[in-house]
Amino acid sequence: MNILLTGATGTLGSQVLFCLLEEKFDTINRIYLPVREKKALSPMARILGMLESGFTPEFIQTNRNELLDKINVVCAKDILNPERFLEGVRITHFIHSAGFVNLSTLPEAKEDIFKKNYAFTKSIFEAYAHCIDKFIYISTAFSAGNIGGIMDNDYLTSSPNSHRNHYEASKFATEQYLVSIGKVKDIPVQILRPSVLGGNILKTPSLFISKYKVFYLFAKFFHGNTTKGRVRITAHKDSGLNIIPVDYAAKVITTVFDKDITQLNIVHSKTTHINSGIKKILAAVAFDNFSLTHEIIDQKSGFESKLEQFYYKTIGVHLTPYLTSKPCEWDTTLLQQILPIPEYNLENYLRDTIHFAKEQGFKDQRW
Template identity: 75%
Template sequence: MQILLTGATGTLGSQVLFSLLEEKFSSIENIYLPVREKKSVSSKERIRKMLQSDFAPIFIKNNLAAIRAKIIVVSAKDILNPERFLDGVRITHFIHSAGFVNLSTAPEAKDEIFKENFEFTKAIFEAYSRYIDKFIYISTAFSAGNVGGLLPNDYLKTAPTAHRNHYEASKYASEKYITQAGAAIGIPVQILRPSVLGGNIMDTPNYFISKYMVFYLFAKFFHRNTSTDPVRITANTESGLNIIPTDYAAKVIVAVLDTAIEQLNIVHSKTTHITRGITKILETVAFDNFSITQNVINTTSGFESKLEQFYYDTIGVHLTPYLTSEPCEWDTTLLQQILPIPAYNLEDYLGDTIKFAKTNGFKNQQW
């Protein structure tokens, strides 16, 4: 196998890399990793730090020399010029895990989000179409938009009409493009859609995640605030939080690489009830002056406190569309056949992931 993985230093991409090395090591010839440089840290140094971090699996640490021999770090500057580094090698599996996660609904943010997700994905596919055997696109389970009921794995038969933000819309547009472009030139395309990512549940350390986003930002906001002002949180009390451990999502991605599955939602079979989930998060960060309402809170309705206004001016803008989503569930029949979802208490898991984040100061990994 000759693999090219984008987003290898990201939350999911790093776990996909670890799982590839653990599960497919003997069959992998090379893994190409396009990585950006960061100020005074080179691309190679970023990968070295990740492989040698305290959070790397034991297998990685015990086989570091052999693993390094298979990894080819490529400057992100060359990502759209594969002829500069492939040297005639054909990529059997191109895994596009890199993405720009921005949940903004502001009209002025649309162009940047589509440029980073849709336009970049299109440019990558066009640049590598002559060099790859299969294209695996890591999308999001929320690219279907704000729809209720039972969601199938196939999102492409019916065009969504209710995207909550430009991020969802850009990911869906990318799915449509690569599916059609792949079919036109005979390259198999696989679309894999993880749900909201949470801390590890299968690998050690449990509850680890390299970047704290989405519901972690909710916890971080209330953990770091010093006000005791009351806050009303708008949420649909009939809805739920669908969170999937990052290591589980990564293992599923690796497990299906060589299958004929074209679309797969990597989601939990159950959701955490929205009221109990919010309560668990806020209990864990010791914030208790809150209430949950289905009323819309904004400048028109008025705010009950400065903290409440600050919440809706910042993270509330991005999170409220998810907290007020239509109740839905995903069909996980196929997913369970591929890799059964580990059994654990959803509310305890949610609390434990926040405790882990608190212990680590909500600090993202710097690799």
């Protein structure tokens, strides 16, 4: 098979690449990786830096040269011009893992978010429709919006109108477009939806994740402000955090991308209670000057400290819609049949991921 994987240097994409190389090595002819230049590093230098990192699985480090023989690194500027690098090769599986994560709710942010998620994916599909056999889109488990209740794998037979931000809406719109155009072009489309990503649970190094986002940013914010005033955190007692280890998500993707499955949510069967989860995170960064409230804290209600005001002007704007989400649970029957979710204590895992991030200084990998 010939695979094209976007987002190979990203949080999930890098783990998908590692899994593909380790578990599908014998069946892969070529794997194409469109990569951007970054801070004077060429696309190839970035991939080499990633493969040579001490955080890569042992199989990758041991077999690096053999693996490189199957990798074609492509300058991301050529992503919409496949004829420049494919040289007549047909892509059997196009895995689109690259995405623009921006949880802004500002009206002026909508156009940019839709451009980088919906419009860009549309352009990619149009550019490759003549030379691909299957298109796999990595979406998000939250693309259905804040609807609550039991969430099954089929988001596409309903029309959610309760998205918490433009990011969710852009991912859902992209899913709808791809499934529709796939039928027109007679190209199978697969939608895979990971939940919030946390550190490794299956592979070593344990708890590793290449970029610290979402709940890590919540921890980082308070870790750097432990003596700057009290903060009231708006959170609903019935809400929950659904976090899935990044290596497990990647392994599921590698297991199903060549299977006849149209939609699959890659989520944990259980959620961490929002109140206990927040307490675990803040205890891990030694911040105890807080309280949890159902009240909406904003300019109208007034702020009790400069830190509280800063919180609600920065990450609080993006995270509060999730901390106050309707309670829901995902039906993981199909997921468990594909790859059973590892058993571990959710709260201890959450605590340990933050401790690991602290040890790393909350610094993303620079590859």
